[in-house]
Amino acid sequence: MKNKRYLLHELSWTDIDSLDVEKTVFVLPVGSTEQHGPQNPLGTDFLIAEHIARKVAEKIEDTYCLPTISIGVASHHRNFSGTLWLNDHTFEQVIKEVLHSLNYHGFQKVIIVNGHGGNTSSIINAIKEYNDFLEMVCLLFEWWKDSELVERVFGVPNAIHADAVETSVVWAATNLVKEDRIEGLTSASEWGRKVGDLDLISRTEQFTTTGIAGSLEGISRDKGVKLLNAAIEKLSKSIVSLLQFKID
Secondary structure (H helix, E strand, O other): OOOOOOEHHHOOHHHHHOOOOOOOEEEEEEOOOOOOOOOOOOOHHHHHHHHHHHHHHHHOOOEEEOOOEOOOOOHHHOOOOOOOOOOHHHHHHHHHHHHHHHHHOOOOEEEEEEOOHHHHHHHHHHHHHHHHHOOOEEEEEEHHHOHHHHHHHHOOOOOOEOOHHHHHHHHHHHOOOOHHHOOOOOOEOOOOEEEOOEEEOOOHHHOOOOOOEOOOOOOOHHHHHHHHHHHHHHHHHHHHHHHHOOOO
């Protein structure tokens, strides 16, 4: 589809009015503006989500990308400069009102492309309500949840925060990683703290001085490209299925 216009904000209201509401899928990239170590941009989470969402909307017919929600649930990072945050209830309400706006215009198929784990529970609460009461089909896609792929590419079971996996992926998506700051970085081995075997909900600076958690071994833009492309392909297949899905 050469020269397809796929970003909602670049279209006119008459363009949207002409769409077939039963066939159209909207992708909504959401993330966070928060610290990701000294080496990564504050926008890491939303920049990755936006990259994935725009790539799939660009190549798949009847698929359009909504404006990115770039501030999320991130108060646990607040003692690192530049972090912005909404509380979980506010963020959930933002998601609901975007879904409500789409539904008001007759659209019912949405995939939320989330780049930040702190947003997950609020998103799930929102889409459960709208799937139930408005009979929409709202789905959630989170790129880092493919543990088999992460393990195969990076040799670790999951991405944590600003680690080799996330640094490599945002590097592939944006080329904004500060390479000269990578050497000598320290990282917490895991996210958070524990009391016995129980997780203790904590602010980030209580367990990592750099804001990083997880392994920093194997940072590679090439590996980031591989993981990013696989995520785009996986989401693309889900969009094709959603385009064909019949809402009763």
